[in-house]
Structures are given as C-alpha cells and as structure tokens.
Amino acid sequence: MNYRDLPSMPVAAQSTESITTGDWRTIRPVLNKDLCDRCYHCWAFCPDVSVIVEEEGSFPKVDLNHCKGCGICSTECSKQAITMVREDL
Amino acid sequence: MTDFQFPLPKEEYMYPGHSACPGCGEPISMRMLLKALGPDTIMNVPAGCCAVIPGVWPTYSLKIPLIDHAFECTGAVSSGIRAALDHFGKEDVTVVGWAGDGGTADIGLQSLSGAVDRGTDMLYIMYDNEAYMNTGNQCSSATPCGANTTTTPGGKSHQRTKKDVMKMMIANGIVYGASLNPAFPEDFMEKVVTAKGIRGPKFLHILSPCPSGWKFDPRNTIKIARLATETGVFPLYEYRNGETIFTKDLKNRKPLEEYLRLQGRFKHLSQADVEGMQRVLDESIQKLLKEE
Numbered sequence: 370m371n372y373r374d375l376p377s378m379p380v381a382a383q384s385t386e387s388i389t390t391g392d393w394r395t396i397r398p399v400l401n402k403d404l405c406d407r408c409y410h411c412w413a414f415c416p417d418v419s420v421i422v423e424e425e426g427s428f429p430k431v432d433l434n435h436c437k438g439c440g441i442c443s444t445e446c447s448k449q450a451i452t453m454v455r456e457d458l
Numbered sequence: 459m460t461d462f463q464f465p466l467p468k469e470e471y472m473y474p475g476h477s478a479c480p481g482c483g484e485p486i487s488m489r490m491l492l493k494a495l496g497p498d499t500i501m502n503v504p505a506g507c508c509a510v511i512p513g514v515w516p517t518y519s520l521k522i523p524l525i526d527h528a529f530e531c532t533g534a535v536s537s538g539i540r541a542a543l544d545h546f547g548k549e550d551v552t553v554v555g556w557a558g559d560g561g562t563a564d565i566g567l568q569s570l571s572g573a574v575d576r577g578t579d580m581l582y583i584m585y586d587n588e589a590y591m592n593t594g595n596q597c598s599s600a601t602p603c604g605a606n607t608t609t610t611p612g613g614k615s616h617q618r619t620k621k622d623v624m625k626m627m628i629a630n631g632i633v634y635g636a637s638l639n640p641a642f643p644e645d646f647m648e649k650v651v652t653a654k655g656i657r658g659p660k661f662l663h664i665l666s667p668c669p670s671g672w673k674f675d676p677r678n679t680i681k682i683a684r685l686a687t688e689t690g691v692f693p694l695y696e697y698r699n700g701e702t703i704f705t706k707d708l709k710n711r712k713p714l715e716e717y718l719r720l721q722g723r724f725k726h727l728s729q730a731d732v733e734g735m736q737r738v739l740d741e742s743i744q745k746l747l748k749e750e
C-alpha cells in the first residue's frame with residue numbers, strides 16, 4: 370500500500386473481520402452436540418464474538434477464523450459440552 | 459418450537475478480529491455494554507487496552523462511532539462530545555467515556571472530576587484491570603494490596619490502599635454510580651439500562667480480569683470475575699439519591715483464598731498473608747453492611 374492510498378483523515382473504515390485472529394490459537398473448542406442444551410452461555414461470554422448461533426434453537430458454532438482459543442466457552446459451559454483440543458502446530 | 463432464550467440481546471455491535479489478548483475480560487464487558495445501550499451511542503477512549511480493542515487502524519471493531527484521544531482527557535472529551543450533540547439537538551445519544559484504572563484513578567482524575575462538576579450528561583466507565591496493563595503491568599492506585607506488578611515485584615505494600623474512586627465520584631456529585639461484573643450479565647445489563655435513562659454524570663466501575671497481567675489461564679476469566687464478587691473482593695452495588703444498595707448477597711461469602719490462589723500475581727503470598735488479607739476484607743465488609 371502507498372501512503373497516497375490512505376484516507377486523508379485518520380478515520381478507520383474497515384472492519385476487524387479481515388484480521389484472522391484464529392491464527393493465534395493453540396487449542397480449539399470442539400462441541401459435543403449430545404451434551405449441549407443450547408443455553409448459549411458460551412455465546413454470551415465469548416470475548417471474540419466467535420461463537421455463532423445462526424438462529425434461536427440451533428447449536429452454537431465456532432468461527433475458527435477469529436476464535437483465539439481462550440477456552441472461556443469451555444469453562445462456562447455447565448454441561449461440559451465443549452472440550453479444548455490441541456491444534457496441529 | 460424451542461423455548462430457549464438468549465441470555466443477552468442478539469444484536470452485535472462488535473466485530474471479531476479485535477486485538478485483545480485471548481480471554482481478556484474487557485471486550486466481554488464492552489460487548490455487553492453496547493448490547494444494553496444500542497446503536498445511538500458515541501464512545502471515547504484514552505490510551506490503554508481500550509484503545510487497541512476497537513482495532514488497529516485502519517481496521518475498527520465496533521459498529522458505533524468512537525474517538526481515540528490522549529491519556530489524561532477522557533472526561534473532557536466526553537464533555538465536548540456532549541456539547542456538540544446538544545448543539546445539534548441530539549439529546550437521545552448516549553456519550554460513553556471508557557477508560558482504564560490508570561486512565562481514571564490516576565492520570566485522568568482531574569479531567570473526570572471537571573466533567574462531573576460541569577454536570578456533563580455522560581456514562582463514564584472505569585474498566586478496572588488493576589494496573590497499567592497495556593504497557594506491561596505497572597502498579598496503579600487501583601492495584602490491590604499484595605498484588606505483584608513489574609513496579610511492585612514483592613506485591614503492592616499493605617501500607618497503601620486501593621483508591622476508592624466511586625467514593626470520590628459520589629462526593630464529586632454523580633447522579634448514578636454502580637459496580638458491574640461481566641460474570642453477572644443480568645445485573646450488568648440492568649444497571650446499564652438504568653444509567654442510560656438518567657440524565658447527568660454517571661460513573662460505572664467494571665471489574666476486568668486480565669489473564670496476561672494477573673497471570674492466570676485465560677479460560678478462567680469469568681470464573682475469577684465471579685469469585686471476586688462471591689468472596690466480597692468486588693461487591694456489586696448501586697448508588698442513587700444518596701443511597702447505596704447491594705445487588706448481590708454480601709453476607710455469605712466464599713473464602714478469599716479461592717480467588718487469590720487462581721492468580722499468579724498473588725502467588726508469593728504466604729498462608730499468614732492470606733489470613734491477614736481475609737481479616738482486612740471481613741472488616742471492610744462489616745463496615746459496608748453497616749453503612750447500607
């Protein structure tokens with residue numbers, strides 16, 4: 370990028386979605402649907418907006434492009450439905 | 459048909475891909491706050507982790523406008539945004555000044571005090587990770603006694619205290635004050651909605667566990683936040699019309715040790731230190747309960 374391509378004012382106009390923070394991850398959340406009761410606590414506490422619930426009643430999914438693998442969803446799940454699994458590094 | 463209910467409003471005002479460390483408590487609270495306030499909100503932030511969470515320029519993680527400014531002037535910038543909004547007749551827009559404990563209890567204190575004195579209609583947030591974390595964990599006046607930081611390697615001296623900014627703000631003239639903890643989303647959301655409905659200067663104190671500085675496994679962020687309230691370290695209350703009301707039980711508390719032992723910043727404390735700290739905590743809570 371050339372400096373001429375930058376906006377004339379220091380205004381940020383591009384969303385952080387283009388940044389793949391999923392690359393930071395060393396462990397990954399894996400859901401066991403048999404245990405999940407769709408309470409969505411994992412969704413409520415995810416610091417990285419990376420638990421996706423497509424519609425009410427559906428099982429949560431993880432956005433692996435952005436999930437940093439903190440493990441909060443796993444700790445906060447009262448059904449122990451999320452296990453953290455090591456990534457192949 | 460399912461009867462499952464989302465624990466929070468579904469609308470998102472934050473994008474993924476922001477720059478907080480894995481498991482940081484701050485974006486959890488920022489996301490909840492915005493869910494409670496909705497889109498008619500303008501935020502201003504000083505230097506601190508609060509300035510990197512909205513994203514690294516030219517990217518941006520929020521769906522509301524934000525001004526990023528110098529470290530010491532959160533209160534002054536909130537006053538300025540309010541004045542501009544009032545000029546254009548936009549009274550229904552909420553102005554949020556969101557600053558760290560260093561940016562509030564230390565360097566931004568005079569600016570905040572000025573804004574409260576002017577009666578600025580704003581929601582001032584002190585997210586408290588109990589040190590200067592963005593620069594690598596230096597002690598602030600809001601660091602608790604006993605905690606290790608790079609400038610208090612043996613733990614912050616017990617001769618010092620954790621500055622009670624809420625008390626200062628009450629004396630300064632806020633119309634609403636509350637302590638918030640992201641581990642209690644319902645209590646959190648209710649307080650933000652209440653604050654939004656009141657005109658004038660409002661001050662919220664949010665506990666913000668920091669895995670990097672407090673030295674704990676990031677999977678325990680919410681667990682530790684919850685323990686802070688359950689042990690009485692971070693009582694949840696609401697201040698309004700000269701009265702303080704506790705919104706979570708303070709009488710039946712878990713042992714302080716459960717909170718301390720999960721965090722590396724308290725690792726050096728001996729059993730006698732922990733017992734001493736439990737006594738100090740019990741005394742201060744007895745005092746609080748009498749004042750209520």
Ligand SMILES: Cc1ncc(C[n+]2csc(CCOP(=O)(O)OP(=O)(O)O)c2C)c(N)n1
Nearest residue numbers: 505506507529558559560561589590591592
């Ligand atoms: C006037 C000034 N002094 C020092 C700094 C360097 N600085 C940037 S962020 C920061 C720490 C902020 O601490 P706090 O307000 O508690 O927020 P946190 O980083 O913990 O989220 C410091 C010292 C600065 N940006 N400006």
Ligand code: SF4
Nearest residue numbers: 405406408409411446
């Ligand atoms: S917290 Fe656990 S049980 Fe609840 S929706 Fe998430 S995975 Fe399912």
Ligand code: SF4
Nearest residue numbers: 415436437439440442
């Ligand atoms: S591991 Fe952390 S970032 Fe990933 S989905 Fe769970 S809570 Fe979100």
Ligand code: SF4
Nearest residue numbers: 478479482507591668
């Ligand atoms: S240093 Fe602490 S407060 Fe700052 S982003 Fe990292 S975890 Fe969050």
Ligand SMILES: [Mg+2]
Nearest residue numbers: 558559589591
């Ligand atoms: Mg801080």
